[in-house]
Amino acid sequence: MAERERRLTPPYGGVFVARTRVMSADDMQRATWRMAHEIIERNHGLDGVVLIGLQTGGVPLAARLAEALRQIEGIEVPVGCLDVAFYRDDIGLRPVLPEAVTDIPGDLDGHTVVLVDDVLFTGRTIRAALDALTDYGRARAVQLAVMVDRGHRELPIRPDFVGKNLPTRRDEVVDVAADGVDLGEMVK
Amino acid sequence: MSRPGSGARRHGDPRNLISIGDLGPDVADGIEEVMRLTDSFVEVSERAIPKVPTLRGRTVVSLFFEDSTRTRLSFETAAKRLSADTMTFSVGTSSVKKGESLRDTVETIEAMGVDAIVVRHASSGVPRQVAQWAEASVINAGDGWHEHPTQALLDCYTIRQRAGGVAGKRIAIVGDVKHSRVARSDVGAFTALGAEVTLVAPPTLLPPSLDGWPVKVSHDLDSVLASTDVCYLLRMQRERMSEALVPSLREYTALYGLTARRADLLPEHALIMHPGPMNRGVEIAAEVAERQGAVIVDQVRNGVAVRMAVLFLLLGSGTEWGGESDR
Amino acid sequence: MTDTQTRKADVAQALVIRGGRVIDRTGERHVDVAVAEDGTIAAVGTDLDPASLGLHGATVLDATGCVVAPGLVDIHTHLREPGREEAETVETGSRAAALGGYTAVLAMPNTEPAIDSAAVVRQVLDAGRDAGLCDVRASGAITVGRRGEALAPMGEMAALGVRLFTDDGCGVQDDRLMRRALEYASGLPGPVTLAQHCEVEALSEGGHMHEGEWSSRLGIPGIPPEAEELMVFRDIALARLTGAKVHFQHLSTAGAVELVRQAKARGLPVTAEATPHHFTLTHAEVASYDPVFKVNPPLRTADDVAAVKAGLADGTIDAIATDHAPHAQELKEAPFDHAPCGMLGLETALALAVTELVEPGVLSLADVLAAMSWRPAEIGGMADTQGRPIAEGEPANIVVFDPTEEWTVDPTQLASRSRNTPYAGRTVRGKVRHTLLCGEPTVLDGKAQR
Numbered sequence: 001m002a003e004r005e006r007r008l009t010p011p012y013g014g015v016f017v018a019r020t021r022v023m024s025a026d027d028m029q030r031a032t033w034r035m036a037h038e039i040i041e042r043n044h045g046l047d048g049v050v051l052i053g054l055q056t057g058g059v060p061l062a063a064r065l066a067e068a069l070r071q072i073e074g075i076e077v078p079v080g081c082l083d084v085a086f087y088r089d090d091i092g093l094r095p096v097l098p099e100a101v102t103d104i105p106g107d108l109d110g111h112t113v114v115l116v117d118d119v120l121f122t123g124r125t126i127r128a129a130l131d132a133l134t135d136y137g138r139a140r141a142v143q144l145a146v147m148v149d150r151g152h153r154e155l156p157i158r159p160d161f162v163g164k165n166l167p168t169r170r171d172e173v174v175d176v177a178a179d180g181v182d183l184g185e186m187v188k
Numbered sequence: 189m190s191r192p193g194s195g196a197r198r199h200g201d202p203r204n205l206i207s208i209g210d211l212g213p214d215v216a217d218g219i220e221e222v223m224r225l226t227d228s229f230v231e232v233s234e235r236a237i238p239k240v241p242t243l244r245g246r247t248v249v250s251l252f253f254e255d256s257t258r259t260r261l262s263f264e265t266a267a268k269r270l271s272a273d274t275m276t277f278s279v280g281t282s283s284v285k286k287g288e289s290l291r292d293t294v295e296t297i298e299a300m301g302v303d304a305i306v307v308r309h310a311s312s313g314v315p316r317q318v319a320q321w322a323e324a325s326v327i328n329a330g331d332g333w334h335e336h337p338t339q340a341l342l343d344c345y346t347i348r349q350r351a352g353g354v355a356g357k358r359i360a361i362v363g364d365v366k367h368s369r370v371a372r373s374d375v376g377a378f379t380a381l382g383a384e385v386t387l388v389a390p391p392t393l394l395p396p397s398l399d400g401w402p403v404k405v406s407h408d409l410d411s412v413l414a415s416t417d418v419c420y421l422l423r424m425q426r427e428r429m430s431e432a433l434v435p436s437l438r439e440y441t442a443l444y445g446l447t448a449r450r451a452d453l454l455p456e457h458a459l460i461m462h463p464g465p466m467n468r469g470v471e472i473a474a475e476v477a478e479r480q481g482a483v484i485v486d487q488v489r490n491g492v493a494v495r496m497a498v499l500f501l502l503l504g505s506g507t508e509w510g511g512e513s514d515r
Numbered sequence: 516m517t518d519t520q521t522r523k524a525d526v527a528q529a530l531v532i533r534g535g536r537v538i539d540r541t542g543e544r545h546v547d548v549a550v551a552e553d554g555t556i557a558a559v560g561t562d563l564d565p566a567s568l569g570l571h572g573a574t575v576l577d578a579t580g581c582v583v584a585p586g587l588v589d590i591h592t593h594l595r596e597p598g599r600e601e602a603e604t605v606e607t608g609s610r611a612a613a614l615g616g617y618t619a620v621l622a623m624p625n626t627e628p629a630i631d632s633a634a635v636v637r638q639v640l641d642a643g644r645d646a647g648l649c650d651v652r653a654s655g656a657i658t659v660g661r662r663g664e665a666l667a668p669m670g671e672m673a674a675l676g677v678r679l680f681t682d683d684g685c686g687v688q689d690d691r692l693m694r695r696a697l698e699y700a701s702g703l704p705g706p707v708t709l710a711q712h713c714e715v716e717a718l719s720e721g722g723h724m725h726e727g728e729w730s731s732r733l734g735i736p737g738i739p740p741e742a743e744e745l746m747v748f749r750d751i752a753l754a755r756l757t758g759a760k761v762h763f764q765h766l767s768t769a770g771a772v773e774l775v776r777q778a779k780a781r782g783l784p785v786t787a788e789a790t791p792h793h794f795t796l797t798h799a800e801v802a803s804y805d806p807v808f809k810v811n812p813p814l815r816t817a818d819d820v821a822a823v824k825a826g827l828a829d830g831t832i833d834a835i836a837t838d839h840a841p842h843a844q845e846l847k848e849a850p851f852d853h854a855p856c857g858m859l860g861l862e863t864a865l866a867l868a869v870t871e872l873v874e875p876g877v878l879s880l881a882d883v884l885a886a887m888s889w890r891p892a893e894i895g896g897m898a899d900t901q902g903r904p905i906a907e908g909e910p911a912n913i914v915v916f917d918p919t920e921e922w923t924v925d926p927t928q929l930a931s932r933s934r935n936t937p938y939a940g941r942t943v944r945g946k947v948r949h950t951l952l953c954g955e956p957t958v959l960d961g962k963a964q965r
Contacts, residue, residue, distance in 0.1 A: 291845070333734030
């Protein structure tokens with residue numbers, strides 16, 4: 001999300017002028033492990049659980065969560081990726097092409113889908129993702145895991161598993177990378 | 189120097205797809221972009237419900253002055269899988285027959301509030317003219333002898349899908365190049381992607397001038413086949429016989445048809461392609477169309493996904509051809 | 516013509532054109548020109564005083580910085596009347612001509628019905644006189660209905676003053692018929708010229724533009740230059756065979772120019788014209804698929820354009836003729852291969868000649884005027900009143916133009932009833948200020964007077 005957001009939130013493709021590290025790589029790793037435990041706890045194990053990372057920021061996080069789940073429970077959870085470009089509610093208004101081909105591991109009927117993204121902001125991407133998921137079957141439940149919840153929701157959407165709640169101004173930018181999470185301002 | 193078929197525009201036309209040259213300042217980038225996007229739409233097409241809500245509320249009109257059920261269905265299926273509304277302006281039953289001018293027809297359609305017009309016409313250049321009068325995006329579904337860009341895009345996609353890519357491939361385009369819109373678009377697209385193209389045809393079926401066409405020419409199919417990765421056969425129109433362009437269909441087949449014997453000269457890995465509809469027994473022997481390497485059915489299948497990609501790029505992405513693609 | 520002069524004399528008033536640079540077939544000089552009420556030139560000289568010439572109340576036309584020359588003569592104009600009045604009429608075409616600096620036009624016979632009889636000739640001449648904006652002459656068809664099958668009654672048309680015959684729009688395809696036409700015409704009372712639209716239809720049929728690089732790329736069936744050259748070659752041979760005069764219309768290919776050059780070198784009685792579009796535009800224009808660039812003969816290559824200019828420069832091509840061919844807007848908004856051939860020319864020809872020929876140094880201004888006034892007047896058989904020197908006693912058919920004034924072609928501002936100019940938006944130099952037809956201003960300060 002952050003990757004995309006940086007390029008798609010005006011001013012598009014800007015440059016950070018000030019940035020503060022709000023999570024280190026270690027912080028992220030600890031948060032990932034905590035979220036993995038919460039997923040297991042909430043679902044009483046991992047039976048029927050599928051992780052779906054949202055392109056692009058959610059995909060590496062989904063992989064890391066899957067690895068954590070494997071280490072904790074010794075189970076390989078199916079992992080997929082989903083691109084919501086065809087389901088956005090602002091089609092034609094903003095330049096967005098799919099990042100990659102959507103890859104959903106099998107039919108989702110009866111499964112518990114954990115959507116994974118890096119940053120939860122307005123909630124519009126998650127809305128699009130929920131629409132997209134219905135085209136792949138009727139999941140038993142859909143849960144949401146995000147590394148950063150920065151607030152400013154525009155839709156009634158709430159995460160189930162959160163790495164960090166981070167109060168932000170609307171014009172700030174959150175950047176989630178492999179080595180940590182930064183909060184900053186950007187100019188074109 | 190612009191490539192054959194690229195028409196007037198050396199720079200891309202961001203709003204329309206009339207010629208392969210409209211795909212951006214760098215045509216190869218534009219084609220690659222369409223092909224990447226096509227991957228996503230192939231995935232959509234393979235789903236149980238092969239439909240996405242992307243173009244809800246958009247209207248795509250098919251304006252076909254020349255019958256082509258295959259192409260029209262392919263475009264309309266693509267539009268419907270993107271949830272666009274589709275309308276068919278059937279010229280046979282419309283006021284065009286009553287002498288309405290081309291411009292009046294276009295302005296009438298525009299007034300209905302449409303987002304894209306898919307144009308097919310027996311006269312070269314009509315989509316370009318339509319684009320001058322229309323606010324909507326114009327997609328060329330084949331104009332006269334000029335271009336058929338979505339055919340070339342699906343041909344590129346099929347070669348990429350079946351042979352790993354177009355760059356460096358030795359492609360023989362065989363038959364009536366002179367009267368072929370498919371050949372003009374294919375030459376532009378294949379050469380932009382770095383293929384080596386050889387046109388194989390009797391001199392009467394080649395364009396009068398090949399200045400600026402980065403192609404080789406041969407009149408001897410047998411000598412070309414052994415070093416061909418893709419053998420692309422063009423449809424031989426029966427009416428060419430009456431124009432003294434070739435003495436007879438029999439002689440044409442004897443010299444330029446892909447017979448079973450000739451197909452054996454092709455390397456094992458070679459693809460055999462045809463834009464359809466085929467004249468079996470004329471440009472292609474019936475059994476050759478069925479052999480390993482014949483990807484004619486793949487071409488048709490990929491047509492829908494490629495056209496979804498084109499419609500999405502023009503109507504849904506908010507990007508411009510070859511512009512900042514924001515990937 | 517006498518009728519026109521008489522009628523003009525009723526309304527004309529005396530004029531003095533002051534401060535201009537006079538260019539005519541006798542040379543060039545800075546003199547004033549006084550025009551009497553009777554439509555003739557009363558005096559030519561420096562610092563003329565109208566009163567002392569007995570020209571009381573004479574209007575003074577300031578021609579400072581302007582060229583004063585014999586009115587232009589177009590020997591290739593499609594006025595469309597009768598039959599296609601929605602595209603042009605004799606009146607609207609005459610107005611366009613006057614604004615373009617013309618005092619005479621020769622109407623082509625491809626009207627509906629064709630100008631192939633005395634009746635239609637009379638109709639066109641009458642309409643020209645009624646409009647009173649230009650000396651409208653008629654050409655006659657060589658064959659009945661321009662169908663290329665039987666000779667038209669050239670004698671009865673010649674008796675009404677027709678001096679040039681052509682099937683323009685088509686060439687006479689039949690070799691024997693063309694031979695007969697040349698032989699027959701040479702026996703008519705009064706010198707006549709047969710003019711040919713050179714196009715061998717067997718080669719051009721189905722074509723819509725020049726055959727070559729662009730037609731190949733654009734997928735438009737082409738017309739090879741040889742379609743024109745073969746007929747030029749044939750008619751040169753027939754001129755030799757019959758001794759009759761042949762005029763070649765709208766030469767467009769390097770090969771055709773060369774054939775005419777050789778024929779002239781051998782002393783054959785041939786003349787030729789070229790159009791502004793064939794020395795200005797190339798087939799690359801067609802890339803827009805805009806039928807406004809569709810014309811016959813088609814726009815050719817840059818080499819052909821250079822050859823046409825060279826032909827004008829060395830006198831191989833005698834005249835610049837417009838081939839002014841108006842077409843209704845809706846016909847030009849058709850697919851390229853359905854649209855009719857032809858483009859407007861009268862109102863832009865002089866500016867294009869100045870811009871494309873004089874400014875790059877291909878021709879002098881005097882050469883351009885020779886090619887647009889007195890030489891076409893001779894070919895068209897109207898040298899008795901048109902293209903005359905600017906001298907006392909001559910009919911005052913005069914154009915005054917500023918060869919340096921820049922203007923931009925705007926199709927909506929043209930006087931022609933049609934809009935099919937290929938020069939929309941083009942900036943050119945050379946603007947007509949005044950046109951006098953037998954002393955009467957048809958154009959004053961760039962405005963048509965009727």
